[in-house]
Amino acid sequence: MTTTAPIHPNVHVGEPPALLLDGITKTYRSKAGAVDALRGVTYHFHRGSFTAVMGPSGSGKSTLLQCAAGLDKPTTGTVLLGGTGLHGLSEVALTKLRREQMGFVFQAYNLLPSLTVYDNVALPLRLTGKRPRRDEVHQVLDQVGLGGMARRRPAELSGGQQQRVAIARALITRPAVFFADEPTGALDSTASRQILSLLREATDRAGQTVVMVTHDPVAAAYAERVLFLSDGLVAGSLDRGTPQQIAAAMSDLER
Template sequence: MTNTLNEAPLGGGGADAAFGSTEVVRLESVRKVYGGGRNAVVALDEVSVGLRQGSFTAVMGPSGSGKSTFLQCAAGLDRPTSGSVVLDGVKLASLGENRLTKLRRDRIGFIFQSFNLLPALNVRDNVGLPLRLAGRRPDRAAVQEVLERVGLGGRLHSRPGELSGGQQQRVAIARALITRPAVIFADEPTGALDTTTAREVLVLLREAVEGAGRTVVMVTHDPVAAAHADRVLFLADGRVAGEIDRPSVEQVAERMTRLGAAGANR
């Protein structure tokens, strides 16, 4: 697979080039409760964490630990019961639904396990879709460039059904990159892929961080996937249960085993 994500960012450098210390996402005392009374379920319990610009963070934890809720609240897909989320300098609680939708469209990229491509659209139109939804005409040169970066420059006119799972996920990565987002949220992006293809996708995400200064937040259950991140954040019972910087597969697997054992003993 040929890709050049380590080239200059789409649309030039500027502020994107100065990354590394600013928090692009901040959750402060975030609590999320579903239901009420005896049926209330606390999915997140006073979570406070910051995610730096130009970083790659993996979020892990046992089943029911709050990983998906963390991603949904951080991305503005769900509103916390209490606490605050600041994304790209904007406090999400201050936004109405229309402005929140615009922020997600303009400043956030999403990658899902199921790819979420539109089968009736070809690759070029799938990648340009976020721009069309924002009322902007996709620049064909920019779409071509981002597809070249993920190794699909020759598949502009193919439809999703003509592509392998790995190729479809690369289209999804290109779609996430086309708006030059502040953050890319990835929910189990390698969950439906074989080992070799998963590694290719993780390399692309890594290069999006190192080459283009994007911030990636990835929910995963896979220690191998998590080891591609700069940092692994662990959740358990809706709370932050630790983190590892510059993780190895062995470190992540050992921590997950301990968290699973602790949950089984409660």
């Protein structure tokens, strides 16, 4: 494994990274005492890159994603999204930035059951005060292979189809950074491959930056780089690893 990140081919020299974590720490305090989930993580996520974040249970990978996406505040350190510091933003400004510049896909699809597929996908635009155009909603549904299902409701779809709706909903705003937390955890292998291929296309075709937390070496192999965490620290990285190489690296961390 290596911790040296080469310049991504989609990046212009001197261009700021899509996402920068600089000295991020996160300490949770409880009656049982303090727990350090992150202990000084510094990392650049280059524009147009697809990075998988892996580590043993309790390594800090979900906390890293939450801090990077502004869903949780780091105890110390700086998060920059395209050069904008999240730490200095009000909650209103941070919410606006998340809606306009970030896309989210989680293991739970978080679709509104009372809305059609079309309206679920259009919702982020409506929340930003924009009137969604029918052609752009249908275009993103076509992109995820759901062109004929706009009028259906989530309950009428399989788990893989619901996750594709969630991806379409995240893509509709053309986010700069796309966060995915165990996006295939509840899916079978066929549906998982479809979802991971869509995330891969988001970087290859649209130049978006994808940060995906996963425990699955097969899923991680879709990424260009796997970032490994251990005990709240960056433990190394692996470029274009096979599932077997990624699994071996994880085994080394868990010893």
